[in-house]
Amino acid sequence: MSFAKLTDIIKQAEERNVSFWEVVMLDDMKERNVSREESFNEMLVMLRAMRTADEEYDPTLRSASGLAGGDGEKLHQYRMKENRLIGDYLVEVMEKAIKMGESNACMKRIVAAPTAGSCGVIPAVLLTYEEQKEVSEEKIAQALYVAAGIGEVIAATACIAGAGGGCQAEIGSASAMAAGALTYLEGGNNEEIVHAAALSLKNMLGLTCDPVAGLVEVPCIKRNVSGAVNAVVSSQMAIAGIRSAIEPDEVIDSMRRIGKQIPECLRETSREGLAITPSAIAVTKRLQGQK
Amino acid sequence: MNLFDIIGPIMVGPSSSHTAGAVKIGYVSRKLMGEPIAEATINLYGSFLATGRGHGTRFAIVAGLLGMKPDDKRIPESFKYAEEAGMKLNFGEADLAEAHPNSAQLILKGVSGRKLEVIGESIGGSLINIAQIDGIKANFSGDYPTLIVHNVDQPGHVAEVTSMLAHKAINIATMQLYRSSRGGEAAMVIECDKEVPLESVKWLAHLEGITKVIYYSLDEG
Numbered sequence: 001m002s003f004a005k006l007t008d009i010i011k012q013a014e015e016r017n018v019s020f021w022e023v024v025m026l027d028d029m030k031e032r033n034v035s036r037e038e039s040f041n042e043m044l045v046m047l048r049a050m051r052t053a054d055e056e057y058d059p060t061l062r063s064a065s066g067l068a069g070g071d072g073e074k075l076h077q078y079r080m081k082e083n084r085l086i087g088d089y090l091v092e093v094m095e096k097a098i099k100m101g102e103s104n105a106c107m108k109r110i111v112a113a114p115t116a117g118s119c120g121v122i123p124a125v126l127l128t129y130e131e132q133k134e135v136s137e138e139k140i141a142q143a144l145y146v147a148a149g150i151g152e153v154i155a156a157t158a159c160i161a162g163a164g165g166g167c168q169a170e171i172g173s174a175s176a177m178a179a180g181a182l183t184y185l186e187g188g189n190n191e192e193i194v195h196a197a198a199l200s201l202k203n204m205l206g207l208t209c210d211p212v213a214g215l216v217e218v219p220c221i222k223r224n225v226s227g228a229v230n231a232v233v234s235s236q237m238a239i240a241g242i243r244s245a246i247e248p249d250e251v252i253d254s255m256r257r258i259g260k261q262i263p264e265c266l267r268e269t270s271r272e273g274l275a276i277t278p279s280a281i282a283v284t285k286r287l288q289g290q291k
Numbered sequence: 292m293n294l295f296d297i298i299g300p301i302m303v304g305p306s307s308s309h310t311a312g313a314v315k316i317g318y319v320s321r322k323l324m325g326e327p328i329a330e331a332t333i334n335l336y337g338s339f340l341a342t343g344r345g346h347g348t349r350f351a352i353v354a355g356l357l358g359m360k361p362d363d364k365r366i367p368e369s370f371k372y373a374e375e376a377g378m379k380l381n382f383g384e385a386d387l388a389e390a391h392p393n394s395a396q397l398i399l400k401g402v403s404g405r406k407l408e409v410i411g412e413s414i415g416g417s418l419i420n421i422a423q424i425d426g427i428k429a430n431f432s433g434d435y436p437t438l439i440v441h442n443v444d445q446p447g448h449v450a451e452v453t454s455m456l457a458h459k460a461i462n463i464a465t466m467q468l469y470r471s472s473r474g475g476e477a478a479m480v481i482e483c484d485k486e487v488p489l490e491s492v493k494w495l496a497h498l499e500g501i502t503k504v505i506y507y508s509l510d511e512g
Contacts, residue, residue, distance in 0.1 A: 112302055113297070152297055
């Protein structure tokens, strides 16, 4: 991967007079030695797999631990209510995010984006947009390249694994990627795309990974909802003209430094935080009995 | 890492290390066996043992042993498919020293009676490392066609293997050598940039001093 910084992508876009997403695609073509069609078709495969995963949500499924399942249906019922507080777009983003997280916990097929634990954020934001705004599949695939470009920079500079950098590296990265992708769909320019990512990531800095019983369930699933909503509001701020006071690449570098400072007990080891609360220990003990 | 490690892979959840990586350990082991598996003893270690149930790690390894890949929707029902295939399953705890926290020891018997023991580690994302084969160090990823040659530790065997590869115009990506003691058991683990012809693999197995040849191919089937 040849992007160490978001400004590298923008610079290449300006030099080659192509859009942000196309720079990311051209880099993939070079890296994997594939044609434009091969790269784009692969992205369509990912998009379609996300859509299938969303459609195949099963409200009756429960995870092996019994901790996860059924909340997607609750949000669906809430969405169907009249006089709810939030708008049609945001409520469906919430529903899709929690559904995907639950499907993952219940051993359904999902697309890691960037990880399995954070697999709900990007599809929630993009698939809801595709359905409600009736944009083409090609346009959504382009937005996925925008997301991937942001993710590549985060992976190269910082980290996209909870064990390495805490939850900021998983839900935080997914949220920044989704914020940039949505900003592209909303007609934002390159500066707005990277500032949306930065605004989003800033809200996630320092987030630790302390899953109950070591499972990708609590707090991961519901955090997909917050990550997706955070992406939407950050994107809206950028579109409204608000800029991150900290340069986007500097935000990512902060994430790297913060990730290194997060102690190991809060990086997917379940030795601190939520994972050692009485509620969590009760769950852990129950599961150990059935090991 | 490429673009489709960021958006992707498509996989059955919940965990890239404890589910997708576990499928890959089983899958690579099945390929190393080179024939359907009749009996498998699956011993888990560390975090695989502690959280494996919630992550479907056992289903995942069995799915891999049946030749399924990490995106196969049948993974959660792999025990049923194993029963249909007549694959006998035993589960236990692995007693390993200084192993990676996500490790599995697979003691396998093929339909012809061939035996194979693999220790696989899920090292992050869905990346894996095959740490040992038949008690001898291996350390390969399963991302390349890989040739594993066990031989008596005596001069000339490395030359025999590498000459064969040179003759077939196969470039070596990585190469490792291990031995138990001088003149004892030795192993070569060679990751190649392209597939090694099966007749060449068979030819190696007949050479004097070579005790076992195992080949991991990326080809389907």
